[in-house]
Amino acid sequence: MKTSRLLLGCFALMAAAQLAVPAWMIVTHEGTLVAGQLFKFHTAPVDPYDAFRGRYVSVRIEQNSLPIPSGANWTRGQEVFATIVTDTNGFSRLGELRATPPDHSPYVAVRISYLYGQNAYVNVPFDHFYMDETLAPAAEKAYREHSRPSQKNAYITVRIRDGEGVIENLWIDGTPIREFLARK
Amino acid sequence: MSQKHVQWLQEELPTLVTQGILTADIAERVRQHYAETARGARGRNWAIVAFSILGAALVGSGIILLLAHNWDDLSRPLRTVLSFTPLVCAQAIAAWVLWKRRNSTAWREGAGTAVTLAIGATISLIAQTYNISGDFGRFMLTWTLLALPVIYLLDASTPAVLCLIGSTVWAGDVRGNDGQPLWFWLLVAAVLPHLLALVRANRVQPRAVAVCWALAICLGVGTGICASDMLGNWWILIYAGVLAAMYQVGERWFDEAVSWWRRPFQTIGGLGGFVLALLLTCKWPWHETTTYGRHDYPAAELAVAAVWIIAALLLWVESVAHRRVAGAILGALPVAAVIAYWLATKNETGELLATLLFDLFVFALGVGTLWRGLREDRLGVVNAGMLTLSALIITRFFDSDLSFVVRGLAFIAVGAGFLVTNIVLIRRKGAVA
Numbered sequence: 085m086k087t088s089r090l091l092l093g094c095f096a097l098m099a100a101a102q103l104a105v106p107a108w109m110i111v112t113h114e115g116t117l118v119a120g121q122l123f124k125f126h127t128a129p130v131d132p133y134d135a136f137r138g139r140y141v142s143v144r145i146e147q148n149s150l151p152i153p154s155g156a157n158w159t160r161g162q163e164v165f166a167t168i169v170t171d172t173n174g175f176s177r178l179g180e181l182r183a184t185p186p187d188h189s190p191y192v193a194v195r196i197s198y199l200y201g202q203n204a205y206v207n208v209p210f211d212h213f214y215m216d217e218t219l220a221p222a223a224e225k226a227y228r229e230h231s232r233p234s235q236k237n238a239y240i241t242v243r244i245r246d247g248e249g250v251i252e253n254l255w256i257d258g259t260p261i262r263e264f265l266a267r268k
Numbered sequence: 269m270s271q272k273h274v275q276w277l278q279e280e281l282p283t284l285v286t287q288g289i290l291t292a293d294i295a296e297r298v299r300q301h302y303a304e305t306a307r308g309a310r311g312r313n314w315a316i317v318a319f320s321i322l323g324a325a326l327v328g329s330g331i332i333l334l335l336a337h338n339w340d341d342l343s344r345p346l347r348t349v350l351s352f353t354p355l356v357c358a359q360a361i362a363a364w365v366l367w368k369r370r371n372s373t374a375w376r377e378g379a380g381t382a383v384t385l386a387i388g389a390t391i392s393l394i395a396q397t398y399n400i401s402g403d404f405g406r407f408m409l410t411w412t413l414l415a416l417p418v419i420y421l422l423d424a425s426t427p428a429v430l431c432l433i434g435s436t437v438w439a440g441d442v443r444g445n446d447g448q449p450l451w452f453w454l455l456v457a458a459v460l461p462h463l464l465a466l467v468r469a470n471r472v473q474p475r476a477v478a479v480c481w482a483l484a485i486c487l488g489v490g491t492g493i494c495a496s497d498m499l500g501n502w503w504i505l506i507y508a509g510v511l512a513a514m515y516q517v518g519e520r521w522f523d524e525a526v527s528w529w530r531r532p533f534q535t536i537g538g539l540g541g542f543v544l545a546l547l548l549t550c551k552w553p554w555h556e557t558t559t560y561g562r563h564d565y566p567a568a569e570l571a572v573a574a575v576w577i578i579a580a581l582l583l584w585v586e587s588v589a590h591r592r593v594a595g596a597i598l599g600a601l602p603v604a605a606v607i608a609y610w611l612a613t614k615n616e617t618g619e620l621l622a623t624l625l626f627d628l629f630v631f632a633l634g635v636g637t638l639w640r641g642l643r644e645d646r647l648g649v650v651n652a653g654m655l656t657l658s659a660l661i662i663t664r665f666f667d668s669d670l671s672f673v674v675r676g677l678a679f680i681a682v683g684a685g686f687l688v689t690n691i692v693l694i695r696r697k698g699a700v701a
Binding site: 091103113160195220 | 399401577
């Protein structure tokens with residue numbers, strides 16, 4: 085019986101740890117959605133399918149490379165920080181890369197995908213927008229059509245807090261994607 | 269009738285015969301009858317275990333697919349609650365199994381499989397709800413680490429197999445992104461105490477065999493992932509160490525298993541060792557060593573390579589001391605690899621000498637296997653030996669400048685050798701029977 089109790093105690097600890105990890109994911113991302121600063125990013129077209137996590141629209145912000153600061157000795161896969169600047173139209177873009185988070189300007193943590201010449205190509209942590217599997221193909225189509233260089237009226241709104249970004253919505257022609265599809 | 273009762277009855281039989289209650293003939297028939305009943309019950313037990321694992325895996329996968337539909341109509345809080353449902357349900361079943369059905373392998377395996385799959389499902393569903401980007405490596409590592417305790421708390425082997433696969437997939441992703449997959453070795457080591465406990469209880473039981481297969485395959489793949497990029501041309505040495513160690517561990521501790529599929533370490537180690545040795549009879553691996561060889565390998569990776577080579581050498585000394593022929597020959601693989609590597613780094617003549625050394629090695633492996641097969645009168649082993657020799661001959665004929673006539677005659681000679689040996693052995697067996 086003693087062993088049983090010990091075993092069940094250990095099991096309870098394990099179960100708590102298994103629940104704590106997804107719970108912590110919720111806490112951090114919910115916090116960012118509630119208290120994060122809102123930014124708008126123009127997007128570029130892409131189209132994958134992830135069988136494991138269901139259907140999503142893969143979104144990519146237009147700009148994915150930035151100059152490497154002089155003297156920086158960075159490697160592929162390294163985490164660095166990109167500042168965010170907003171233009172007069174209200175759209176944002178990545179400003180410059182830094183090894184440490186800036187003190188007073190908004191920033192997002194990015195991972196270096198590869199280095200080419202004087203530029204670092206980075207993976208931005210907001211590139212998946214999940215949707216109902218019946219809506220996702222139509223959403224992808226609409227997204228592709230409206231993120232072409234000739235149209236350029238697809239964008240994402242992202243909440244950012246302490247370097248972490250969470251996509252709030254995907255917009256086509258100034259309308260949230262789900263509303264846009266419902267109207268069609 | 270339970271196993272315990274059958275054992276009791278079989279122990280009683282000699283007394284009953286001595287006392288004249290049963291004749292020796294009837295006692296023998298009773299013994300045989302209950303031996304067969306016990307065998308049938310064991311088979312049924314494993315079928316129940318297999319079906320419980322399959323059932324849990326199918327239900328778990330079904331729930332993942334159902335929730336992956338991504339119900340847009342549901343609110344975020346409701347989707348969050350739903351995301352936790354598979355994990356909480358699986359954990360509740362596992363807790364009940366620990367409390368009430370701890371002695372049932374079928375329940376433990378089924379519940380362990382369900383919890384392991386549910387961890388992945390819950391993390392995926394939360395990622396889906398919050399549009400979290402796909403860092404696949406981090407996802408696999410988190411999943412594997414959270415599933416590791418399930419192996420020990422539920423004494424379940426399916427989570428062990430899944431953790432081994434998860435570790436290998438994680439290592440592959442990390443390597444693909446130029447990361448450091450050294451933790452792969454620790455993740456694999458974390459499963460070993462469970463395997464040791466299974467082996468101590470019964471080394472040829474299906475659960476032990478399944479974990480051994482997963483371990484042998486994951487080690488084979490994982491070594492390639494960790495060594496090929498991070499250790500440059502040291503892959504020759506580390507692979508030689510891993511495969512030789514694997515084969516010798518199989519021969520030393522699992523040789524009593526009756527069929528090849530119950531001897532995964534020998535099967536993977538033997539086949540892998542043969543393929544590696546054959547590859548090293550060609551010039552290109554050695555040429556690459558001298559042309560692109562690096563000398564700035566990190567200490568931790570060198571240590572991992574050294575551990576495998578030393579382990580293989582220690583096992584080799586043991587194989588030689590106990591005159592285990594196959595282990596003694598295949599166990600010499602890392603020794604030959606180290607000598608050949610040293611020769612190849614000297615100059616072009618060294619490269620040639622390295623290939624010649626491996627020609628000799630594969631030849632010795634073929635002859636040794638052939639001799640063992642003939643001595644033990646095992647046709648399968650004889651053919652394995654002849655296949656080894658044939659592969660060596662064929663490989664040499666492809667990269668030599670000999671005429672088609674000479675090559676043709678050699679192929680006919682090898683083929684005739686095969687046929688004659690098989691006919692002689694089959695006739696000899698027929699005569700014995």
